Amino acid sequence: MKKIISLLIIGVMAVAMLAGCGVKNSGGTVSTDGSTSMEKVIGALGESYMAENKNVIFTYNPTGSGSGIKAVLEGRCDIGLSSRSLKDEEKANGLKETVLAYDGIAIIVNPANPVSDLSLEQIASIYTGDITNWKDIGGNDAKIVLIGREAGSGTRDGFESITGTEDACKYRQELTSTGDVITTVSQNPDAIGYASLASVKDSVKALSVGGVNPSESTVKDGSYVIQRPFVLVTKEGTALSETAQKFFDYITSADAAGIISAAGAVAAN
């Protein structure tokens, strides 16, 4: 009896394994890799593309901007995603950037934190360690806990270049994704962090910078200064596969602008 049952289970599992085979590639695949800030935007675009083109398989691998740029350079994905512009060395390596959208970097604190506005200089002083207690800027008497991203992050690069704190930030924790930063800040009442505006949820509070509230309109007209481009990275001189090229043309077209706005970023087209 036991033998028959186990043979049956093995049989069912073996057949189930083959179920994945038929679905393959009647329409091709497009693989994207990189920025975790772009998760909502690229996810929404991928979903709507797959809904219109039933046979295409779209994949997104959230590894961080630096890693995404490396992946497209080494040919491990079709389109790399970066939440910062390419550096000169990267362009010299044969990479091409196409701006998809603009995204604000929200400075987030715990909802229980009474502070709701900071100037750019105050933010820079906080992150370089010159201001260490919340009470110096109108909050509670508690040490400020600095949360940041790993060194290859596009968000970190954007934040540090705009606040002028490159190589000078004294982080308490260096996390590897936008989601991690939001979770950590939502759990610690004295924490401050930075994350993509498009990904900020109700679990944290986004500060206004110099009196300007972060929103799509303030990013668009430039009054919210802490912003950076969402960039699609491709190899110069190498053509994309047909499916990937179609997807690329779709997301950079004016039709996709609505989806990008709904996801919280400002479309470039």
Add this chain to the structure above:
Amino acid sequence: MKGNKKTFETAVHGVFLILGLVTVCCVLLITVYLIISGIPAMHEIGLIEFLFGTTWASTAAEPSYGILPFILTSVYGTAGAIVIGVPIGFMTAVYLAKVAPPKVKTLMESAVSLLAGIPSVVYGLVGMLVLVPGIRKMFHVPDGASLLAAIIVLAIMILPSIIKVSVTALEAVPKEYEDASLALGATPVETYFKVSVPAAKSGIAAAVVLGVGRAIGEAMAVMMVSGNAANMPSLFQSVRFLTTAVASEMSYSGGLQREALFSIALVLFLFIMLINATLHFFLKRNKEG
């Protein structure tokens, strides 16, 4: 007929040999690759500067590649995990092997096996959501992600290995030793600690070394609770281990930074080989003694 059987035997022996060599080849391949990739950076940065430098700033405008903070963090983290994990594991093993009634024993052993099977990511997740805020509230520190959180998580992760191997070692002590001790008038507890444990000490030492091996190689769980800032280790500070140093930067590194990461991996590999050699030494003594 006889010839056929003999060739068959030789053929099967040959297959076994080849399969065994697969494992050896894998280890050799990994060792050689690590050595070849790890040496150039050490050479370029300078061995003393690399191993004893106290600043790691691989992406700064003026990069420095000193890994002493990581080495010390891994050492302290493992030591801390051993200091907490070994007494608990050891006492549990003595209880399970000698004192526990059979029903309790089966229950506890299943619990220990379950603990052994939990993946490290789950430990990290629970640590991040429960332990880190807990440490923050209990010790009134600004942030709970610290060396202490990593030590607690590592201690819990190495408990199952220590318990299982120690229980086996204790149960292997010949009953005659204990009967003789009891016959001479010792109480059961005196017998356990003065007769059984010394008789099983090689096995228990092997258990500890196994635990050390697991603790020093852990990356995922520790990455989620320790904060990952490259500081010199201190109990409530955010720290980065050798393993997390490699894991957090490998995906986007290039040039000298990437080679330096391979050198870190080589250092880690040497630590683990040292631990394995110690384990081998203890096991051999266990067999003879």
